[in-house]
Amino acid sequence: MARFTPHTEADIQEMLEAIGVETLDDLFADVSPKLEDPLDLPPVLSEYEALKDVEARAGENVSGLPIFLGAGAYDRITPSAIGAITGRGEFLTSYTPYQPEVSQGHLQAVFEFQSVISELTSLDVSNASVYEGANAVAEAALMTARLTKRDPKVAVSAGLNPRYREVVETYGVEVVELAFDGGITDSSAVPDDVSGVFVQSPNFFGVVEDIEAASDAAHGVGALCVAVCDPISLSVLEAPGNLGADVAVGEAQPLGMPLIFGGPYAGYMATHEKFVRQLPGRIAGETVDKDGKLAYVLTLRGREQDIRRARANSNICTNQAVTALAATVYAALMGPEGLREVADLSISKAHYLADRLQVSGFKLRYPDAPFLWEFAVELPDVERANDALLDNGIVGGLDLGDGAMLVAVTEKRTKEELDAFVEVVANAG
Amino acid sequence: MLGERSLGSLIRNKGREGRRGYTLPKPDVEKTDLKKVLPKKSLRKEQPGLPEVDEPTAIRHYTNLSRKNWGIDTNFYPLGSCTMKHNPRANEAAAAVPGFAGLHPLQPEKGAQGALRVMHELQGFLSEISGLSAVSLQPMAGAQGELTSILMVRRYFEDAGDEGRTTVLVPSTAHGTNPATASMAGFKSLEVGLDEHGCVDVDELRGKVDASTAALMITNPNTCGVYERNIAEIAGVLHEKGAFLYMDGANMNANLGRMRPADATVDIMHFNLHKTFSTPHGGGGPGSGAIACSEALAPFRPDPVVEKTDEGYRFARPEKSIGRVSTFHGNFGVLLKAWNYIRMHGPELRDVTDMAVLNANYVRARLRGAYRIPYDELCKHEVVVQPPKGKKALDVAKGLIDHGYHPPTIYFPLVVKEAMLIEPTETESKETLDDFVGAMLELAESEQEDLEKAPTQAPTRRLDETRAARQLKARW
Numbered sequence: 001m002a003r004f005t006p007h008t009e010a011d012i013q014e015m016l017e018a019i020g021v022e023t024l025d026d027l028f029a030d031v032s033p034k035l036e037d038p039l040d041l042p043p044v045l046s047e048y049e050a051l052k053d054v055e056a057r058a059g060e061n062v063s064g065l066p067i068f069l070g071a072g073a074y075d076r077i078t079p080s081a082i083g084a085i086t087g088r089g090e091f092l093t094s095y096t097p098y099q100p101e102v103s104q105g106h107l108q109a110v111f112e113f114q115s116v117i118s119e120l121t122s123l124d125v126s127n128a129s130v131y132e133g134a135n136a137v138a139e140a141a142l143m144t145a146r147l148t149k150r151d152p153k154v155a156v157s158a159g160l161n162p163r164y165r166e167v168v169e170t171y172g173v174e175v176v177e178l179a180f181d182g183g184i185t186d187s188s189a190v191p192d193d194v195s196g197v198f199v200q201s202p203n204f205f206g207v208v209e210d211i212e213a214a215s216d217a218a219h220g221v222g223a224l225c226v227a228v229c230d231p232i233s234l235s236v237l238e239a240p241g242n243l244g245a246d247v248a249v250g251e252a253q254p255l256g257m258p259l260i261f262g263g264p265y266a267g268y269m270a271t272h273e274k275f276v277r278q279l280p281g282r283i284a285g286e287t288v289d290k291d292g293k294l295a296y297v298l299t300l301r302g303r304e305q306d307i308r309r310a311r312a313n314s315n316i317c318t319n320q321a322v323t324a325l326a327a328t329v330y331a332a333l334m335g336p337e338g339l340r341e342v343a344d345l346s347i348s349k350a351h352y353l354a355d356r357l358q359v360s361g362f363k364l365r366y367p368d369a370p371f372l373w374e375f376a377v378e379l380p381d382v383e384r385a386n387d388a389l390l391d392n393g394i395v396g397g398l399d400l401g402d403g404a405m406l407v408a409v410t411e412k413r414t415k416e417e418l419d420a421f422v423e424v425v426a427n428a429g
Numbered sequence: 430m431l432g433e434r435s436l437g438s439l440i441r442n443k444g445r446e447g448r449r450g451y452t453l454p455k456p457d458v459e460k461t462d463l464k465k466v467l468p469k470k471s472l473r474k475e476q477p478g479l480p481e482v483d484e485p486t487a488i489r490h491y492t493n494l495s496r497k498n499w500g501i502d503t504n505f506y507p508l509g510s511c512t513m514k515h516n517p518r519a520n521e522a523a524a525a526v527p528g529f530a531g532l533h534p535l536q537p538e539k540g541a542q543g544a545l546r547v548m549h550e551l552q553g554f555l556s557e558i559s560g561l562s563a564v565s566l567q568p569m570a571g572a573q574g575e576l577t578s579i580l581m582v583r584r585y586f587e588d589a590g591d592e593g594r595t596t597v598l599v600p601s602t603a604h605g606t607n608p609a610t611a612s613m614a615g616f617k618s619l620e621v622g623l624d625e626h627g628c629v630d631v632d633e634l635r636g637k638v639d640a641s642t643a644a645l646m647i648t649n650p651n652t653c654g655v656y657e658r659n660i661a662e663i664a665g666v667l668h669e670k671g672a673f674l675y676m677d678g679a680n681m682n683a684n685l686g687r688m689r690p691a692d693a694t695v696d697i698m699h700f701n702l703h704k705t706f707s708t709p710h711g712g713g714g715p716g717s718g719a720i721a722c723s724e725a726l727a728p729f730r731p732d733p734v735v736e737k738t739d740e741g742y743r744f745a746r747p748e749k750s751i752g753r754v755s756t757f758h759g760n761f762g763v764l765l766k767a768w769n770y771i772r773m774h775g776p777e778l779r780d781v782t783d784m785a786v787l788n789a790n791y792v793r794a795r796l797r798g799a800y801r802i803p804y805d806e807l808c809k810h811e812v813v814v815q816p817p818k819g820k821k822a823l824d825v826a827k828g829l830i831d832h833g834y835h836p837p838t839i840y841f842p843l844v845v846k847e848a849m850l851i852e853p854t855e856t857e858s859k860e861t862l863d864d865f866v867g868a869m870l871e872l873a874e875s876e877q878e879d880l881e882k883a884p885t886q887a888p889t890r891r892l893d894e895t896r897a898a899r900q901l902k903a904r905w
Contacts, residue, residue, distance in 0.1 A: 004514075004515055004517060004781075004855070004856050005780060005781070005784045005855045005856060006856070006858035006859075007784060007787070007858070007859065011858075011859045012787065014859070015788075015790075015791045016787070018791055018794045018795065019787075019790045019791060019793075019794045020794065021790075024783045024787065027787060027790060027807060028688075028786070029807060030655075030656045030806070030807050031656050031658075031687055031688050032658060032660075033661060033688065033693055034687065034688060035686060035687055035689050035692065038686065038776040038779070039558060039685070039775075039776045039778060039779065040557050040776075041554060041557060041558075041771065041774075041775045041776050042772060042775055043775045043776070044773065044774060044775035044776070044777050045772050045773055045775070047517075047519045047773060050523075050769055050772050050773045051519055051522055051523060051769075054522075054523040054526055054529075054765075054769060055526060055528070056543075057528075057529075057543035057544070057546060057547055058526045058527070058529050058543055059528060060542045060543030060546065061528045061529070061532050061536070061540060061542065061543040061544055062536060062540030063528040063529075063531050063532060064527065064528075064531065067531075067533050069533045069535050069536065071535055072534075072756055072757075073533060073535070073756075073757065075531075075533065077453065079450075079451045079484075081450070081451075081487060083525075084488065085488070085491040085492070085495070087521065088491075088492070088495040089500050089501075089502030089503065090495035090496065090498040090499065090500045090502065090503055091495050091500065091711070091712055092500065092502075092516065092521075092709055092711055092712075093500035093502045093503075093506075093513075093515075093516050093709050093710065094498055094499060094500035094501075094506075094710065094711075094712045095506070095508055095511055095513060095710045095712065095713060096712070096713035097712070097713070098508075098838075099826070099830065099835065099836055100889070101827070101830055101884050101887040101890070101891065101892070102498070102499040102504075102830055102835060102884075102887050102888070103497075103498055103499065104494070104497035104498065104888045104889060105494040105495045105496065105497040105498030106498050106712040106713070108439070108494055108497075109491070109494055111439075111903070111904070111905075112439060112440055112441075112905075114903050114904050115439075115441070115904040115905040116477075116479060118903075119478045119479055119904075120477050124904070125903050126903070126904065128713075129714075131569040131570060131573065131714075131715070131755065131760075132569065132755060132756055133756050134753070134755060134756040135569070135573075135755070142613075163753060163756045163757070166732075166752050167752070167753050167754060167755065167756070169752055170580065170731070170751055170752035170753055170754055171613075172580075172614070172615060201471075208467055208468070210468075212470070234477065235473070235476075235477065236463060236473055237467075237471055237472070237473055238470070238471055238472060238473050238474065239473065239477070242474075251756070258530040258762075259530070259531055259532055259534065260529060260530050260531075260532065260761055260762040261529065261532045261533075261536075261541065261544045261757070261758060261762075262534030262755070262756065262757025262758045262759070262760075262761050263534075263569065263715070263755065263756075263757060263758070263759060263760040263761055263763075264569070264714075264760040264762050264763055266715075273901065276901065276903075282713065283903050284903065285898070285902055285903050286897065286902040286903075287892050287893045287894065287896045287897035288892070288893055288896065289889040289890040289892050289893070290891050290892075290893075293889060293890070295889045297892045297897045299894070299897040299898050299901065299903070300898055300901070304605070305572070305604075305605040305606050305608075305609035306604070306605035306606075307605070308605075308609075309605045309608040309609060309618075310609060310611065310612045310618045311612070312609040312612070314609065314613065315575065315576055315606045315609035315610040315612075315613050316570070316572055316573075317570065317571065317572045317605075317606050318569075318571075318572065318573075318714035318715070318716055319713045319714050320711075320713075320714045320715045321711050321712030321713040322711035322712060322714070322715065323711075323714075323715055325491075325712070328440075329487060331479050331480070332440050332450060332479070332480040332482055332487045332490075332491075333450030333451040333482075333484060333487055334449075334450070334451055334479070335444070335448070335449055335450065335480060335481040335482070336476040336477055336478075336479045337447075337449060337481070338449055338450070338451055338453065339477075339479065340476075341453050344456075344460065344461075344463075345453060345456060347463065347466075348456060348458050348459065348460050348461040349458055351461045351466065352458040352459070352461075370466055370467045370468060370471070371466075386537070390540070395533065395536065398535055411453060411454070414454075414457060415457040418458070
């Protein structure tokens with residue numbers, strides 16, 4: 001028997017006898033059609049052998065280099081304390097807190113996560129997280145349709161991450177695009193039948209957008225404004241809730257989650273309390289127990305699929321409890337000052353790099369637009385530049401496919417790396 | 430908890446202005462003046478009210494929170510339909526390897542061959558386990574796997590110009606995600622009843638399947654823990670009318686190496702990698718809801734899938750793809766763990782299923798008499814029981830907590846009154862099961878008023894759930 005299943009032959013015999021059958025095969029007498037042949041899978045490996053292969057596969061990836069890729073996932077510093085907490089078996093090996101008496105740890109952590117998101121967005125209520133950024137945007141699109149009682153049709157900025165937009169479309173929402181000029185969205189002409197207006201700030205190209213203009217435009221046609229925000233940016237940028245946004249959503253990965261090739265991350269969603277019944281997913285709320293002791297419980301469960309079935313406001317069942325916990329511990333360790341320092345360091349380094357590139361004769365795609373830590377720079381041959389960077393031990397930016405590279409700079413990058421980046425790109429021509 | 434004034438002491442209340450829990454590298458370039466590079470009105474005026482704590486305080490706070498939480502590591506956790514099996518720690522070690530943990534999702538394919546190879550091999554493993562030829566690893570949870578599948582079915586009919594397919598059938602035992610998924614994908618869901626074994630009533634189904642049916646969403650074994658013995662016939666009824674059979678794979682832990690959905694002509698299914706391949710559950714997520722489907726539905730899979738070419742592995746968009754369902758490539762970290770789990774089991778995955786089914790049937794045999802068993806025949810990986818007349822599932826569940834056991838799923842499936850759905854999983858010993866049965870038998874005999882007081886040994890007593898909803902407080 002394998003190491004994860006405790007039974008001995010004697011155990012199995014005693015149990016079969018108690019059940020009243022003779023063999024394990026008898027337990028599958030009702031199964032039809034039956035699989036008779038063994039599964040054609042590679043032979044069983046010991047843990048040591050399996051992990052040796054994991055290391056070998058990892059070695060087939062380019063890793064350990066400075067990364068200038070962003071576009072929705074950022075190479076940020078993750079404090080060691082996060083892994084120490086999220087790796088605890090009590091958190092890692094539990095499930096959705098259906099039994100609150102023995103799930104207070106996760107429930108309070110979720111309550112704290114919701115509080116962090118509410119603080120960052122200046123919106124009253126947040127859910128316990130959804131799968132990731134694109135999923136948060138898609139759920140928000142459906143939410144605006146329910147709240148406005150309109151067909152799901154949303155106006156989005158061309159500055160919305162194109163992958164988010166694709167997921168919104170997969171979820172059956174019609175998308176119309178707003179005018180976009182100089183890296184900035186023009187929300188002056190919003191169609192009057194949309195349920196939501198979506199603006200991302202900083203947008204896909206790194207540019208800080210005018211959320212207030214988008215929310216005025218949305219409200220002008222009876223639609224809701226959804227702001228898509230990087231949580232780190234909210235340490236320096238005005239909170240979407242103070243700019244008229246009705247819903248704020250985004251990707252929580254920058255809050256202490258490893259890149260790990262795109263997931264698992266966590267999506268956040270926050271809104272006004274008056275819209276809470278249309279907020280999908282789990283929500284933890286405060287209450288008391290029989291003895292009057294403060295405690296937490298999943299609440300407003302009547303919105304959810306296991307209670308309301310076909311009439312639920314979403315089919316979502318998961319919340320990203322462990323990754324949301326990572327975000328919560330990250331926010332606690334950093335605090336308001338630390339979060340701002342992460343932003344300041346990233347902004348300063350990104351502006352240093354942008355300046356150096358311009359001094360070397362390269363043009364920014366949107367030279368007049370305000371940006372934080374990500375920008376598009378025009379290069380004669382982006383592919384050649386990225387190849388040269390990789391040859392010099394640097395993972396370059398995202399090839400936008402139109403003669404520009406989208407470059408992200410985080411607090412991890414050193415002046416030495418930034419200077420090397422400029423030098424290699426300049427030499428690549 | 431000792432040392433805290435109240436149970437609910439929040440991290441924010443444990444700090445003081447000016448404290449910090451992490452030090453960042455010193456700046457090595459000149460600081461940018463935000464006022465010079467950003468419009469004034471975009472600047473934040475008031476700082477967010479986040480905790481200000483040092484690292485020791487944060488570690489102690491969250492460590493103590495964890496101690497108010499039960500997991501498989503601390504307690505037997507027979508939560509039906511959730512497959513709470515032991516989580517091998519090798520999976521965590523695999524996901525922590527820097528060559529994966531630090532890999533950016535937009536890293537060009539040539540620099541991510543190891544990751545793409547893992548995905549390609551996992552596609553192959555899931556294909557072998559299900560018998561279905563095409564796989565997508567994109568969905569990030571079971572419910573999203575369901576939605577992806579039903580959206581693919583929808584797109585299939587749109588592509589075929591068949592506009593009359595408006596209904597998705599769902600058995601009365603289905604998980605709530607099934608009808609919710611059907612609605613979300615734009616279908617009307619219609620319920621199908623059960624026969625005397627707790628299985629889909631084939632005659633009733635035959636009467637309900639017509640040219641408006643897009644699919645039936647079946648869970649096998651179903652949520653009563655019973656194998657859908659007519660599954661091949663059910664598939665035939667659907668196929669005759671041009672509809673698809675979708676299988677919810679939440680209960681695949683009962684099928685590994687014993688039945689392959691494709692052999693019963695299932696057209697499309699999802700896996701819960703966090704359940705069957707133990708990746709783990711993490712308090713409700715993250716998970717993965719990878720899907721497998723037949724050739725007919727393969728062109729509609731989400732973007733991207735992984736292909737093997739002479740030059741190496743690459744991402745590809747299936748010809749008639751429904752589009753993306755996740756920003757990047759699904760929950761890669763979960764996929765990596767599932768790949769590792771399958772490699773540590775190989776063809777011996779069948780033993781996983783055999784032991785899971787043995788354990789559930791053993792519990793069924795031992796509880797017979799003291800508990801009512803509505804479908805008292807061979808069960809698969811889980812068994813549904815009812816407390817003795819006059820007792821409530823909720824009270825027995827809370828009583829179990831005082832015995833040190835996480836309660837089973839209760840009040841589900843909805844078709845069984847006072848249902849207690851017990852899924853022991855394969856990783857529990859006979860001694861654990863015997864002790865659990867002992868506690869269940871004792872609770873069956875307990876005085877009602879004692880049961881109503883439970884739990885008294887947990888971090889809290891029973892909670893006022895009405896107050897939480899009526900006086901919503903969901904943040905500090």
